[in-house]
């Protein structure tokens with residue numbers, strides 16, 4: 512009998528005939544643990560070229576050919592396309608992508624997976640159309656690509672989506688297999704219980720469409736959660752707003768998404784923080800000419816001394832409340848506001864000289880997690 516243990520989450524698969532192993536484990540949900548039988552299998556396996564799959568790296572392989580075909584079909588790949596794949600693993604999806612696309616560029620963090628992948632594509636004689644980069648996809652600089660199709664490690668969903676939709680590379684669509692709950696949050700609309708900063712930030716620049724659900728039983732090893740496929744399509748036109756500023760603004764609004772904006776912006780910590788940023792922005796605007804040569808420390812010192820004056824903070828709080836009241840936002844909750852309403856509020860804050868991030872840094876969008 513299988514014993515369940517929460518500490519270990521490994522399953523051993525024979526490296527190469529992944530499909531064979533899956534055939535044996537089909538419709539069988541492995542526990543997040545191992546018993547004496549697992550340990551014995553592991554000893555056997557290590558002798559014979561098997562390797563472990565690590566939950567920490569999100570290594571849940573999708574081997575159902577029908578589902579893989581369906582993902583590729585829904586991705587609408589053209590024969591001239593270059594597809595970016597994140598986490599190709601042993602190549603189950605990659606091989607299908609290579610049938611449909613001109614080329615695939617894949618980023619895989621685990622070099623054991625890369626070795627298996629290389630062998631499999633070489634066997635099919637399609638290795639000249641595949642580039643595999645053994646690197647953390649979150650740290651990598653992506654080359655040009657037309658679209659993304661991937662069964663990604665769920666642990667990096669939020670920063671990866673942020674990197675894609677706010678990144679510099681233009682692409683047609685990203686078809687992603689995600690944890691079902693994450694997909695629901697991505698698809699959520701204002702007023703939905705799942706609606707949060709993730710949906711707000713993504714929907715500013717992209718449309719998200721639900722494609723299909725995939726049961727956890729289709730993965731080896733079986734994860735604890737079900738999955739969904741969504742298609743993210745960047746918008747042709749995005750609002751004219753600084754994306755760093757937008758992200759910092761939504762972070763401030765959605766700190767406690769069910770609090771009213773009045774309650775959120777009344778908090779002393781928030782008031783002092785925004786006062787510092789607004790002073791810094793003001794200062795930078797005044798001394799723009801010198802920014803390149805001035806030590807940033809001087810500006811920060813000036814700001815913190817300005818913020819330590821409680822008088823300044825209390826009049827700044829009045830200013831914040833004044834903006835919220837002016838357009839009836841004080842008693843509204845961010846989780847119920849549309850992007851147009853949030854953009855309107857941000858514009859009102861700016862008119863009042865209130866800013867949410869240090870725009871003097873003027874770099875590309877800081878890639879961070881949206882949740």
Ligand SMILES: C[S@@+](CC[C@H](N)C(=O)[O-])C[C@H]1O[C@@H](n2cnc3c(N)ncnc32)[C@H](O)[C@@H]1O
Pocket residue numbers: 568569570571572573574597598599600601602603604618619620621624646647648649661662663664665667
């Ligand atoms: C869910 S598995 C998908 C494997 C394969 N695409 C499939 O569908 O069978 C995710 C893969 O992403 C890899 N991975 C995990 N973290 C990564 C990261 N930060 N960058 C690139 N690959 C990563 C894992 O090693 C694993 O092979």
